[in-house]
Amino acid sequence: MPVALQTFRRRTFWHRLDVRGAPYAFVAPFFVVFAAFSFYPLLYTAWISLHRVELSSMDLMEWVGFDNYVALWEDERFWNALANTFTLGVVSTVPQLLMALGLAHLLHYRLRGSVFFRVAALTPYATSVGAAALVFTMLFERDFGMINWLLGLVGLDPVNWENDKWAAQLAISSIVIWRWTGYNALLYLAAMQAVPAERYEAAALDGASRWQQFRMVTIPGIRSTVVFTIVLSTIGATQLFGEPLIFGQGPNGITGGADNQYQTLGLLLYEEGWKNYQMGRAATVAWAMFLLLVLVFVVQRAVRRLASRPAGARPVLSRSGQS
Amino acid sequence: MTTDSLQAPAAGRGPAAPADRARPPVRRRRFLRPGAGRQHHAGPVAYALLIIATLASLFPLYWTMVAASSDNTRVSQTPPPFLPGPHLFENLGKAWNDAALGKAMTNSLIVAGVIALSTVLFATLAGFAFAKLRFRGRNILLMLVIGTMMVPPQLGVVPLFMMMSDLGWGQQLPAVIFPTLVSAVGVFFMRQYLAEALPDELVEAGRVDGAHSLRIFWSIVLPVARPAMAVLFMITFVHAWNDFFWPFIALDMTNPTVPVALTQLSAGYVRDQSLIMAGALLGTLPLLAMFIVFGRQIVGGIMQGAVKG
Numbered sequence: 043m044p045v046a047l048q049t050f051r052r053r054t055f056w057h058r059l060d061v062r063g064a065p066y067a068f069v070a071p072f073f074v075v076f077a078a079f080s081f082y083p084l085l086y087t088a089w090i091s092l093h094r095v096e097l098s099s100m101d102l103m104e105w106v107g108f109d110n111y112v113a114l115w116e117d118e119r120f121w122n123a124l125a126n127t128f129t130l131g132v133v134s135t136v137p138q139l140l141m142a143l144g145l146a147h148l149l150h151y152r153l154r155g156s157v158f159f160r161v162a163a164l165t166p167y168a169t170s171v172g173a174a175a176l177v178f179t180m181l182f183e184r185d186f187g188m189i190n191w192l193l194g195l196v197g198l199d200p201v202n203w204e205n206d207k208w209a210a211q212l213a214i215s216s217i218v219i220w221r222w223t224g225y226n227a228l229l230y231l232a233a234m235q236a237v238p239a240e241r242y243e244a245a246a247l248d249g250a251s252r253w254q255q256f257r258m259v260t261i262p263g264i265r266s267t268v269v270f271t272i273v274l275s276t277i278g279a280t281q282l283f284g285e286p287l288i289f290g291q292g293p294n295g296i297t298g299g300a301d302n303q304y305q306t307l308g309l310l311l312y313e314e315g316w317k318n319y320q321m322g323r324a325a326t327v328a329w330a331m332f333l334l335l336v337l338v339f340v341v342q343r344a345v346r347r348l349a350s351r352p353a354g355a356r357p358v359l360s361r362s363g364q365s
Numbered sequence: 366m367t368t369d370s371l372q373a374p375a376a377g378r379g380p381a382a383p384a385d386r387a388r389p390p391v392r393r394r395r396f397l398r399p400g401a402g403r404q405h406h407a408g409p410v411a412y413a414l415l416i417i418a419t420l421a422s423l424f425p426l427y428w429t430m431v432a433a434s435s436d437n438t439r440v441s442q443t444p445p446p447f448l449p450g451p452h453l454f455e456n457l458g459k460a461w462n463d464a465a466l467g468k469a470m471t472n473s474l475i476v477a478g479v480i481a482l483s484t485v486l487f488a489t490l491a492g493f494a495f496a497k498l499r500f501r502g503r504n505i506l507l508m509l510v511i512g513t514m515m516v517p518p519q520l521g522v523v524p525l526f527m528m529m530s531d532l533g534w535g536q537q538l539p540a541v542i543f544p545t546l547v548s549a550v551g552v553f554f555m556r557q558y559l560a561e562a563l564p565d566e567l568v569e570a571g572r573v574d575g576a577h578s579l580r581i582f583w584s585i586v587l588p589v590a591r592p593a594m595a596v597l598f599m600i601t602f603v604h605a606w607n608d609f610f611w612p613f614i615a616l617d618m619t620n621p622t623v624p625v626a627l628t629q630l631s632a633g634y635v636r637d638q639s640l641i642m643a644g645a646l647l648g649t650l651p652l653l654a655m656f657i658v659f660g661r662q663i664v665g666g667i668m669q670g671a672v673k674g
Contacts (some may be wrong), residue, residue, distance in 0.1 A: 076513055164664055186442070281610065283609065329520070
């Protein structure tokens, strides 16, 4: 008897430990790796940015306080890179998301071969930055690139895509647009398919045209996904690096063109750390990028709060909802 | 650019199932007036636009193939060639040797494979815990996971670089593998999937039978989670294969991954355009092959992860 009782006790002890402890053990790997390789480096970046550290002697850290930040603030290249990152971000994100919305709308029809169209739209996403940038760099080649040849066909002069600031930024943006439009379109499509059909019925009963339905039913229905893709694309745009690097073909890549005409913050970070060997300054650029992102989202939230109307402002919905 | 498919709660369909098959059949058979989005058949205009979009998506890849199978004079002639030339395998061979692509391919396979495996394993473990187990602090921890998605991993590159040389992993694959062993997006994805796909009764039954948590995970959760795991594996593999910024910093040309090796081609000392294109084609082929075979599942997985419930 006592023996049986003992085994029973032991079992309950182990059982309790298992029920209590196992969940923590299951989620632990994620948090451990994240803490070690993402969170700690982020904080440590801030610490390094207050020091002078050279790539060749990384264990020698000389405290300089906010000197790096002051230097960055007074550095023209920083403002140039900031402006480039912003313009590249806008030029690559806005058309990308608008086109994705249109493409999603098309894919939302009943189609023959819908799987084929979806896979085809997603194919660029499977192409690495490296490969995509190489191909586009070649298409945008000044002397024998296909783009200039096409321009010539319609009687326009060839464009010097690499040296002209706006042309270069447009070319680089087109790489980003090509790679990500289909991916975003699929996210929108998934959200569109989740919009209840009843809402469309109700809208049709109310006499809404197709366009009105798109505006009054589809867009509100996928609003959260749209916000979400804006967030993702913004994060992506701040970190633009591979496209301009490869577009510059060699030494011009890191500096973002001979006159830094398309140098992004990511490139500047790399240049400071791994070309000028100033890790402290590179960390300063990284931290500035982070602060910039935070700032963008704070502004975005504020704008959204101002722009969002109460849900009652959607007349279309007033007659639906009995599913 | 690590743009993972972040998600809002999914509507509980197997990711491998095409979205419309899993919809309640009632909705599809119901007679609808014109205007209900999905029920519309695409007209000729819609098809024409879709074909243009498809051409725009595929043309750069097609042209890569054309250029990779030509020689330099043919690539740079006007008008440019639109049909493949005879030099494909010769160029592929040259690019393979010139850009150290053989080693890069092996490296990329190792890196992407290990990252995808570990991401799937840890995401399934954590996703199961968040979806089906009760523990103190669960919601706070889940909020933390979601919060970490907003932290771009690249911002820690300077200290990461220092850490890796301290650990003796400078220019070694572990430097690229370790920081991306887990993914918040993956955890969230699995949590959403298991919350819908795994009945509570199954977990309860396992408990009643006296199985401990790992046993339940192994015999009950894994079989249910398999389709979602396959999709997560593929998506993670694609991202890991294409990851550029950190590998470019952490590795050098003697031991590169494919995207890093490709920069070698554009860096100026190979000025042979057809060779550059051959390299680009080689670096993309493995993923393209995966897309041709599993495209439907990958599309399903990305869409699955995006639905707002």
